Amino acid sequence: MTPEEFAERIKARFEDVEVKITENKLPHPRKRVWIEVDRERFKELVRFLKEVDPAAQFSIIIAEDRGDRLTAKYHWEMFWEQGESLSVIVGTSCPKDDPVLPTITDIFPSSLPYEREVQEFLGIKYEGIPDPRRLFLPDDFPEGIYPLRLDETGIKPEMVKNAGHPYRRESR
Amino acid sequence: MNGKIEYWVKIPIGPIHPALEEPEKFIITLDGERIINVDVKLGYNLRGLEWIAIRRNWIQVLYLAERICGICSFSHNHTYARAVEEMAGIEVPERAEYIRVIIGELERIHSHLLNLGVVAHTIGYDTVLHLSWLARERVMDILEDIGGNRVNYAGNMIGGVRRDIKDRHKRAILDMIQYYRQEVMPKVEEIFLYDPTVEARLRDSGVIPKRIAIEYSAQGPTARGSGIKKDVRYNEKLGVYPDLGVKPVTPKEFTGVVKGDVFDRMVVRVGEIWNSMEIIERALDQMPEGKIKAFPKDNLILVKLKKAEGEGIGRYEAPRGELIHYVRAEKGKDGPAKWKMREPTFPNLFAVARALVGEQLADVPVAIASIDPCLSCTDRVAVIDANTGKRRILTEVDLLKESIKKTKEINPNIKARPERIGIGRCML
Numbered sequence: 001m002t003p004e005e006f007a008e009r010i011k012a013r014f015e016d017v018e019v020k021i022t023e024n025k026l027p028h029p030r031k032r033v034w035i036e037v038d039r040e041r042f043k044e045l046v047r048f049l050k051e052v053d054p055a056a057q058f059s060i061i062i063a064e065d066r067g068d069r070l071t072a073k074y075h076w077e078m079f080w081e082q083g084e085s086l087s088v089i090v091g092t093s094c095p096k097d098d099p100v101l102p103t104i105t106d107i108f109p110s111s112l113p114y115e116r117e118v119q120e121f122l123g124i125k126y127e128g129i130p131d132p133r134r135l136f137l138p139d140d141f142p143e144g145i146y147p148l149r150l151d152e153t154g155i156k157p158e159m160v161k162n163a164g165h166p167y168r169r170e171s172r
Numbered sequence: 173m174n175g176k177i178e179y180w181v182k183i184p185i186g187p188i189h190p191a192l193e194e195p196e197k198f199i200i201t202l203d204g205e206r207i208i209n210v211d212v213k214l215g216y217n218l219r220g221l222e223w224i225a226i227r228r229n230w231i232q233v234l235y236l237a238e239r240i241c242g243i244c245s246f247s248h249n250h251t252y253a254r255a256v257e258e259m260a261g262i263e264v265p266e267r268a269e270y271i272r273v274i275i276g277e278l279e280r281i282h283s284h285l286l287n288l289g290v291v292a293h294t295i296g297y298d299t300v301l302h303l304s305w306l307a308r309e310r311v312m313d314i315l316e317d318i319g320g321n322r323v324n325y326a327g328n329m330i331g332g333v334r335r336d337i338k339d340r341h342k343r344a345i346l347d348m349i350q351y352y353r354q355e356v357m358p359k360v361e362e363i364f365l366y367d368p369t370v371e372a373r374l375r376d377s378g379v380i381p382k383r384i385a386i387e388y389s390a391q392g393p394t395a396r397g398s399g400i401k402k403d404v405r406y407n408e409k410l411g412v413y414p415d416l417g418v419k420p421v422t423p424k425e426f427t428g429v430v431k432g433d434v435f436d437r438m439v440v441r442v443g444e445i446w447n448s449m450e451i452i453e454r455a456l457d458q459m460p461e462g463k464i465k466a467f468p469k470d471n472l473i474l475v476k477l478k479k480a481e482g483e484g485i486g487r488y489e490a491p492r493g494e495l496i497h498y499v500r501a502e503k504g505k506d507g508p509a510k511w512k513m514r515e516p517t518f519p520n521l522f523a524v525a526r527a528l529v530g531e532q533l534a535d536v537p538v539a540i541a542s543i544d545p546c547l548s549c550t551d552r553v554a555v556i557d558a559n560t561g562k563r564r565i566l567t568e569v570d571l572l573k574e575s576i577k578k579t580k581e582i583n584p585n586i587k588a589r590p591e592r593i594g595i596g597r598c599m600l
Binding site for chain 2: 022024025028030032055057058059060062064073075077080081083084085087089108109110112113134135136137138147148
């Protein structure tokens with residue numbers, strides 16, 4: 001399926017969605033499809049991707065702090081079984097004072113570690129995530145501190161507990 | 173007593189454990205000898221690279237990208253350079269693309285030989301470890317000759333490569349390929365394809381079926397060992413690779429069956445070394461003359477990129493699997509506004525954790541080694557704190573002060589100031 005055909009299919013199903021095709025100038029021209037969708041219709045679109053190609057490979061979540069909004073871009077590699085694959089990027093966003101996005105782990109289970117990473121580093125809450133534990137940050141890292149937010153001021157000294165040896169307890 | 177007694181044992185492997193030389197923790201729940209659950213905890217050696225990158229300029233990030241991983245250092249800055257080129261619409265000269273192919277494939281050969289040795293080591297074949305690493309020296313010598321370093325050879329620049337491949341390099345590479353064809357590869361094949369002990373040890377351990385591999389987005393030799401014909405060089409029509417006959421290697425072409433176990437992943441690696449040597453030979457043959465950089469001087473790149481705006485994605489098949497870098501540029505900013513990378517080990521770790529359920533504890537080291545985990549590129553921030561009598565947290569500035577104090581004791585003339593350079597606020 002060519003990128004143009006794919007964009008047509010997306011536009012036929014979702015009329016208000018922004019679809020953009022970019023091409024780079026490498027020796028073999030290569031096109032990518034960039035889709036921008038609001039968070040209410042995001043999950044529907046992801047489900048549609050799975051319908052179009054059941055073997056689509058989910059690769060990455062690029063989450064970012066853009067001032068008053070937190071954005072997340074998801075990359076899929078589609079139609080790899082037919083040789084030349086199609087690279088699709090779906091972007092969505094949520095306001096910073098209501099940082100909630102729907103989880104897609106029920107459609108693409110491999111997105112779970114990425115969602116856990118975004119959840120701890122940028123504070124986007126995933127609705128219905130099956131395993132909300134921390135992945136990278138330590139378990140005693142203070143709540144409500146998100147290291148990759150641009151307005152984050154860091155950990156205050158009184159928040160630090162159990163510093164030093166990991167097995168040292170307060171009571172001893 | 174009506175009913176059997178059940179008890180589970182939890183065994184943590186890592187962060188530092190003899191079976192796994194890198195800081196990563198696998199919490200394995202056992203029922204007797206059988207694994208019933210595997211949990212992965214990351215973050216013991218996070219370096220905060222994304223935060224450091226947004227305080228640097230475009231060319232400085234190139235060197236930061238290279239230091240993500242020592243083994244696939246060329247892959248990382250190659251992917252980053254591709255992402256920037258796509259974002260700014262920079263055209264790369266054709267000779268530079270061929271040089272990228274040659275260095276990339278040389279790196280694949282040494283990385284795969286390293287992993288074949290590590291897997292042999294985890295099953296107790298230490299002689300194979302020493303001999304395969306000895307064979308690897310030959311590639312490392314050529315990489316040193318081309319780039320000046322054994323690892324981190326800084327081959328890439330945005331819009332091309334920094335160093336040309338000269339006639340003496342070409343002769344050395346062809347000699348090396350001949351040596352590998354005649355001396356090394358027959359022995360490697362004898363051990364990994366036909367040795368009965370190795371086959372008994374590696375067959376049917378750590379099985380990742382094709383369905384699970386797709387579900388968990390396994391990458392690279394891990395995916396191809398499960399029969400997924402996916403290779404970014406081939407699927408993405410990357411650079412000049414389509415002209416060089418690149419193809420996804422699956423174990424079916426060698427053994428006729430695809431089981432998705434550790435043995436199959438090793439077969440894929442052996443096959444890819446053969447394929448890489450063919451690609452290098454063709455690339456050396458077809459390489460055109462011409463310039464190797466789109467910009468004659470490095471500061472012109474920064475001038476051009478300061479005006480650029482937009483976002484770009486670079487993808488490349490590193491020895492371990494698909495590597496993907498994303499950059500976003502803002503007008504008037506010297507460096508990237510956002511840089512994000514994904515390493516192949518990250519999804520593969522979760523795929524292998526799933527595959528270990530139901531296996532024996534003794535298969536854990538070899539199953540983990542078989543995905544060739546590069547844990548240093550999966551972790552990204554290091555937290556520094558210390559406890560000296562009373563509780564105290566050392567910041568980067570404090571550490572720098574201490575360091576400068578020590579230097580001043582040796583040389584009192586030094587005029588350094590302890591300044592935060594890159595490590596972000598999340599560093600305490």
